[in-house]
Amino acid sequence: MLGKISCITIGLCLALAAHSPNAATNVVLARYTFDDSLIETGPDTFFVVEKARGRVALSNQFAYSGDRSVHLQDFANDHDFPELQGALPVQKSGKLHFHFAFMIADPSQALNIALAGPQHFGLRRDGISFWLLTENGHLAHISANTTQPLFAPQPFVWYVTDMIYDIPRGRYNLRITDGTKVLTDLKEVANAADIPGSAVSKYSFIGDLWEDVSNVNYFIDDVTLISSVSDTPSPFVAPGRRKLFIDRWQEQQRHLQRKPACLPVAAPEDFGLSLSWLKSNLSADELRAFKQVLSGQQPPVSLPASVEAWRSGIGAWYQGCHALDDGQAQQAEAAFATARQQLPGGVLVDLAHIQTLAALRQWKDLDGELAKASGLWGEDVRYSVVVGQIGFLRGDLQVFDQWSGVDAQTLPEADFIAWANAYFGAPLSTERLGVMLADPRQSPCLQRYVIAEQYFFSLLWRNxxxxxxxxxxxxxxxxxxxxxxxxxxxxxxxxxxxxxxxxxxxxxxxxxxxxxxxxxxxxxxxxxxxxxxxxxxxxxxxxxxxxxxxxxx
Missing domain, CATH: 1.25.40.10 (Tetratricopeptide repeat domain)
Structure with a gap:
């Protein structure tokens, strides 16, 4: 992906040099001009999401430079959004320069552009660091948990953005031009969540995330990210990826030998909440405030009484996570008990409780609780991570092996196959799993299956x-x-x-x-x-x- 980017990169490096004590260490982490024949999706470059009616495609209709750009098109009320999301090696130090050009057909429509870290797209540590969006016809950014308008963009005008983020200090400079004049020139702005040291590992261009009311058409070109530190990313071992499955698995294996820790929040459903309900029952300001609650922040506005219990439960969950991280398992368990009362059906809360039981080595209780969460995670890797971690901590392979024979006389094959058809044949829910555990014919099947998964991962993680x-x-x-x-x-x-x-x-x-x-x-x-x-x-x-x-x- 060389070509036109070579001339662009010179300017970027000069700009970064003004903020870096040693420009010679600048490293290009990602650069996409979208003009080359080699534009590879993958886990370490970017992926394209075109769910519902949304569209992400190359376009030669408009380009900031060269011949092509990327066109993102969203549709209101289609219950999803298009996305171009890119990956970076995790950046925890130095300065990061994010450069791109964008053009909007109708600036009254909503779009979102962000840099985020390993904790994904929430206003929390290692979550969103830089968030650019359109709101009420204005371009705005979120700094220190507050939406701050910048200017009113015009239709079909290319805007060039350069953001230089000082990661340890949690501050960035933001400069946006229309090619002839500077429209935004901010210095020393607090990052989105106002948390110094918030790492970066991904960037994202999407339409409307929450309200699903956007019909935005916009174009992206010349995406480049440059780091001021010398941690050069490893070369790609295959198009679109720096690591193969086997490399990632071995990294997970090393990670799972550590102490239990809470997993990141991906969506309100992780807490048993309905995004559609939140959209229908909260105002725009309340919805924005509740998003801050989901990311562990204290919003500046009050929330309706109807969601106060959820707010309290989420706060208790975060409190338990901090205790678990500090090795205080008993305190963590008390906090998670409160969270579970206020957030029934929250699989992330239940899973944190399970991890605490593992830390406390309460294996009998753990098996029952793991059965209650079984299958609710689908293909979410977080579930297998926790099961593997439990296998590490438990370490009793002989006990596992006593339960591993699914065709034991105490569990007739016909019963087990009938149960498996039901288990895999329809979407699982906390209620369905509760029914299975209460049924004397189904409960042994579910419990034995959960033990079978633990046994498999305990073998695999031990090589x-x-x-x-x-x-x-x-x-x-x-x-x-x-x-x-x-x-x-x-x-x-x-x-x-x-x-x-x-x-x-x-x-x-x-x-x-x-x-x-x-x-x-x-x-x-x-x-x-x-x-x-x-x-x-x-x-x-x-x-x-x-x-x-x-x-x-």
């Missing part, structure tokens, strides 16, 4: 890959009459084979899983890795784009 492979194959065979269950365990057998160096066996397992279900992003991504390792660039791209989308005209 007993051959045993994990055999066990996953055994589960896949036993669940052959339940396609979704069989596909899941085939994929897991492929994981074990991949980690053990048996690539052909892994590919066959992933292909078998894909053949059983209509969409399996996990198996497709791992097939892409395997295709790269075998030197098949065409298959690598086909599999990868089946997951991350493609950026084409």
């Amino acid at each position: 007993l890959n051959d045993q994990a492979l055999a066990y996953a194959q055994r589960l896949a065979t036993h669940l052959a009459a339940v396609p979704k269950a069989r596909a899941l365990w085939l994929e897991r057998s492929g994981d074990a084979a991949f980690l053990d160096g048996h690539r052909k066996a892994a590919a066959n397992a992933y292909l078998a899983a894909v053949a059983l279900v209509s969409y399996s992003p996990g198996a497709l991504g791992k097939l892409s890795d395997l295709a790269h390792l075998s030197g098949d660039a065409t298959q690598e791209r086909n599999y990868r784009e089946a997951v991350y989308g493609s950026l084409r005209q």
Whole structure:
């Protein structure tokens, strides 16, 4: 992706040099001109989301420089938004220069542009650092938890943005021009959440996030990010990625040897709340304030009595998280008990409670609680992370093995298959799982299945890959009459084979899983890795784009 960016980068580096004590260490982390033939989606470059009616595509209709830009189109009331989200190596020090050009067809329509960190897009530490948006026909940014208007953009005018973020100090300079005059020139602005040291690992261009009322059409060009520190990112091992599945798995493995810790909030549903209810029952200011509550902040405005209990519960959850992080498991458990009372059905709250039980080594209670959360996370990696961590902390493989035979005499095969069809055949909910646990015929099936998952991950995380492979194959065979269950365990057998160096066996397992279900992003991504390792660039791209989308005209 060279070409026109070479001349742009010179200017960026000069601008960054004015804020950096050592310009020679500047490193380009990402640069996209969208004019080149090689524009690869992937976990370490960017991914394209075109859910509902939204669209993200290359366009030669408009361009700030060169021949092409990226066109994002949102549609109101389609219950989703288009997104171009890019990834960076995590930046925790130095200064970061974010440069891009954008043009809006109708500035009255809502859009959002942001830099965020490992804690995703919330106003919290390592969450959103820089947030640019349109509101009421004005371009604005969020600084210190407050929306601050900048200027009223005009239709079909290219605006060039340069933001230089001092990560340790949590301050940035912001300069926006229309190509002839400077419209915004801010110095030493507090980052979005006013939290110094907030890291950055991703950037995002979307339409309307919350209200779903935007029909925005806008164009993005010349996206470049430059770091002032010398931590040069590793080279790509495959198009669109710096790490393969096996590398990521091993990083997770090292991470899971640490003490339990709360997982990041992704959406109101993590707390058992309905985003549609919040939109329908809160004013725009109240909704914005509640978003701050979700990210652990104290909003400057009061909230209706109808959501005060939720606010209190979320506050208790954050209190418990801090206690857990400090190694105070008993205090954490007390806080989580309060949160669970006020946020029934909050899977993130239940999972934090489970992690605390692991820290307290209360395994019997943990098994029951894990069964109550089983399956609610779908393909969310956070669930498997916690199960793997529990396997590490528990360490009693012999106890696991006593429960691992799903065809034991105490659990007739017909009962287990009937239960598995119900478990995988419809969306799970806290209520459905509660019914299963209360039913003397279904409860042993659910509990044994949860133990089976713990047993598999405990083998895998201990690098007993051959045993994990055999066990996953055994589960896949036993669940052959339940396609979704069989596909899941085939994929897991492929994981074990991949980690053990048996690539052909892994590919066959992933292909078998894909053949059983209509969409399996996990198996497709791992097939892409395997295709790269075998030197098949065409298959690598086909599999990868089946997951991350493609950026084409």
